[in-house]
Structures are given as structure tokens and as C-alpha cells.
Amino acid sequence: MSQPIYLDYAATTPVDPRVAELMMRHLTQEGTFANPASRSHMPGWLAEQAVEGARRQVAELIGADPREIVWTSGATEADNLALTGYMRANAARGRHLITSTIEHKAILDTASALEAEGFEVTRIAPQPDGRISPDSLRDALRSDTILVSLMAVNNELGSLNDLDALGDIAHSHGAAFHVDAAQAPGKVQIDVSRQPIDMLSLSAHKAYGPKGIGALYVRRQPQIKVDALIHGGGHERGMRSGTLPTHQIVGMGEAYRLSAEQFDADHQHLVALRDQFVAGLAGLEGVHFNTDIGVSAPNIVNLAFEGVDGEAMLMALRGIAISTGSACNSASVEPSFVLTGIGVPRPLALASLRFSFGRFTTAADIESALGELRHALTSLRA
Numbered sequence: 001m002s003q004p005i006y007l008d009y010a011a012t013t014p015v016d017p018r019v020a021e022l023m024m025r026h027l028t029q030e031g032t033f034a035n036p037a038s039r040s041h042m043p044g045w046l047a048e049q050a051v052e053g054a055r056r057q058v059a060e061l062i063g064a065d066p067r068e069i070v071w072t073s074g075a076t077e078a079d080n081l082a083l084t085g086y087m088r089a090n091a092a093r094g095r096h097l098i099t100s101t102i103e104h105k106a107i108l109d110t111a112s113a114l115e116a117e118g119f120e121v122t123r124i125a126p127q128p129d130g131r132i133s134p135d136s137l138r139d140a141l142r143s144d145t146i147l148v149s150l151m152a153v154n155n156e157l158g159s160l161n162d163l164d165a166l167g168d169i170a171h172s173h174g175a176a177f178h179v180d181a182a183q184a185p186g187k188v189q190i191d192v193s194r195q196p197i198d199m200l201s202l203s204a205h206k207a208y209g210p211k212g213i214g215a216l217y218v219r220r221q222p223q224i225k226v227d228a229l230i231h232g233g234g235h236e237r238g239m240r241s242g243t244l245p246t247h248q249i250v251g252m253g254e255a256y257r258l259s260a261e262q263f264d265a266d267h268q269h270l271v272a273l274r275d276q277f278v279a280g281l282a283g284l285e286g287v288h289f290n291t292d293i294g295v296s297a298p299n300i301v302n303l304a305f306e307g308v309d310g311e312a313m314l315m316a317l318r319g320i321a322i323s324t325g326s327a328c329n330s331a332s333v334e335p336s337f338v339l340t341g342i343g344v345p346r347p348l349a350l351a352s353l354r355f356s357f358g359r360f361t362t363a364a365d366i367e368s369a370l371g372e373l374r375h376a377l378t379s380l381r382a
């Protein structure tokens with residue numbers, strides 16, 4: 001069987017070949033393999049130089065100072081460090097955290113763990129377009145709120161939050177603002193030098209870098225205090241210990257450098273693919289948009305198909321690699337909490353699919369996917 005058409009870029013992207021090539025040069029004996037923390041020899045210094053070069057590249061993409069970048073194993077760990085590390089370090093000022101009901105599980109499960117630790121959490125419901133309204137944040141703020149955590153781009157819908165408005169409201173109430181920006185690089189531009197953002201979670205593998213590496217941006221002025229979750233060695237200014245994975249880090253740096261360099265080209269490519277996909281859907285009946293195209297990133301289109309079963313639809317679309325709007329638990333199939341969270345009725349949420357495009361998606365891929373979709377809908381409804 002031929003390879004399915006990959007339309008699941010929001011789950012992960014392939015590594016850009018230019019990134020893979022650079023990573024390979026930081027692994028073997030001929031390459032820059034030494035421990036970047038080894039201060040007593042040249043191979044160690046070279047590895048440290050490679051790590052610091054990548055730190056500058058990641059910082060540059062978001063307008064940060066390199067000293068504000070803390071390497072982590074991914075956005076999941078960055079989210080854990082931001083929420084738990086900040087709440088613990090600042091508990092004397094208050095114990096209340098605000099987030100939303102449609103954040104990634106890395107935020108929601110961390111928030112629940114913090115509740116078990118004695119912190120209080122408010123989860124704001126989004127608007128039907130998947131965005132958090134500034135008014136709902138204003139209503140949720142309390143005198144003991146010390147942190148607000150809201151995402152830049154929703155991973156299931158593509159919806160974009162107004163980070164400037166939300167951050168300003170958090171700040172005017174004396175709360176810090178954390179942003180899960182795992183889906184942002186290449187889709188929306190972020191500049192922490194002028195935006196009201198205090199911490200920001202990043203991941204390499206959603207932007208053509210390798211899996212298993214990410215970063216947390218932690219503002220230095222005014223200084224944000226975060227307690228470490230992983231102890232030992234005191235790496236990353238004490239915020240995250242562990243030998244730095246040079247090859248992963250240079251991979252993330254190069255991926256982010258490319259993301260900055262070709263932002264316009266990538267963005268235009270995504271808009272063209274989405275326009276083509278949306279235009280092709282026009283002839284199909286009973287297709288609902290869960291994604292509000294006008295307020296969403298150009299790489300994600302989440303659709304509900306009336307009168308068909310989501311699992312049957314996925315089976316009929318085996319030629320396309322996509323995600324469902326549901327999660328299989330051991331006992332039952334549950335609709336996505338993000339879709340029910342924006343008010344999609346349960347049966348439609350169960351019949352929803354997320355299509356997401358990327359740098360290597362072609363117009364021919366979109367045409368084939370549309371053909372498969374037409375065919376599947378006709379046969380399932382017959």
C-alpha cells in the first residue's frame with residue numbers, strides 16, 4: 001500500500017532535512033558530541049558553543065534575550081515548569097490560577113495536580129469561535145490570582161487568542177501571564193520584547209524540529225521566579241538540571257532559524273492550501289466547520305460531518321493520515337473536550353476530523369484528500 005497523505009501536522013511535523021543533517025553532525029566521534037557542561041577541554045567548549053548558538057536562534061524567533069530561554073524535553077515539560085514552578089515559588093502572594101477549559105492536557109492535568117496540592121484553579125470557557133474573551137478573563141480574576149495561563153493557538157481548532165489584550169488584563173490585576181505557544185512557530189509571530197508575556201512554552205517537533213526538545217521562556221525584567229521541578233547539577237540557571245542534548249538543541253535552533261527565515265513563504269503556502277481545501281469542501285453536503293476560519297491559524301481545519309459515524313469516516317479515509325475529534329478510553333469513545341467545550345453537540349463532535357497542513361503538503365495532496373473525502377461521504381451516506 002502506498003503511504004497515506006499526511007495531514008496531521010498539528011500532531012507533529014517531519015523533521016526538515018536541513019535540520020536532520022545538522023543534528024547528525026552533533027552525535028558521532030567526528031562531530032560535536034562532548035558534554036556542553038565540560039569546561040576543561042575543547043570538545044566541551046565546542047558543544048557549549050553549539051548549544052548557545054541554538055539558544056540565540058530560539059530567543060530570536062520570539063524576541064527574547066538568550067538568557068531567558070530554559071531548555072526542556074518539550075512543551076509538556078515547559079508547561080509543567082511554568083505552572084507548578086511559578087505557583088510554588090510565588091504562593092506567598094496568592095494561590096489562585098486561571099486557565100481555560102480547552103487548553104492542552106499538559107496544562108489541564110498540571111492545573112488539576114496543583115489543586116490536589118492546595119492551589120485553586122478557575123477554568124474559563126471559550127467563545128464558540130474557540131477564543132477566550134477578555135471580558136471572561138476580567139470576570140475570573142481575583143485579588144489572590146497570581147498566574148493566568150492561556151494558549152496562543154489551539155491545537156484542535158487553530159483558534160488564535162488575542163495575547164496582547166489577555167496579557168494586559170492579567171498584568172493590570174497583578175498576575176503573571178503564561179502562554180502555551182507550542183503551535184505558534186511558523187503560524188503566528190510572537191515578540192515578547194513588546195508583548196505582555198512573562199513565560200512561554202515552546203516545542204521543536206511542531207515546527208520541523210525533533211521530538212523530545214522544547215523550551216520555556218522566563219522573563220528577566222521584571223524577573224519571574226520559578227521553582228525547579230528537576231533537580232541535580234544546577235543546569236539552566238538552576239531551573240532545569242540534566243545534561244543538555246546537544247543534537248536535539250541544535251535541531252530546535254535550526255528549525256526555528258528556518259521558521260523565522262521563511263515565515264512569509266510558509267505562511268502564504270499554508271493560506272493557499274487552506275483556501276484550496278475550503279473551496280473544495282463547498283460542493284459537499286452536511287459539512288460543518290468547527291474551526292472559525294476568520295480567527296484561526298492557517299494550518300488547521302476541524303470539520304464535523306453530519307449523519308456519519310466518526311470512526312467509520314476515519315476507516316473510509318485510510319488514505320489520509322488525520323486526527324479524530326474523539327479520544328478512545330478503555331471503555332468508550334468520548335468526544336473531544338475541546339469540541340464540546342466550544343458547544344459542538346456530542347454526535348457532531350464524535351463525527352469530527354482535524355485536517356492540518358504543513359511545509360511539505362502539496363496542492364496535489366489537498367486535491368487527493370478532497371477526492372477521498374467526497375468518495376467516503378457518498379459511500380457512507382448511501
Ligand SMILES: *Cc1c(COP(=O)(O)O)cnc(C)c1O
Nearest residue numbers: 074075076104106155182203214
Ligand atoms: C503538542 C503540544 C504540547 C506538547 O508538546 P510536546 O513538545 O509534545 O510535549 C503542548 N501544548 C500544545 C498546544 C501542543 O500542541
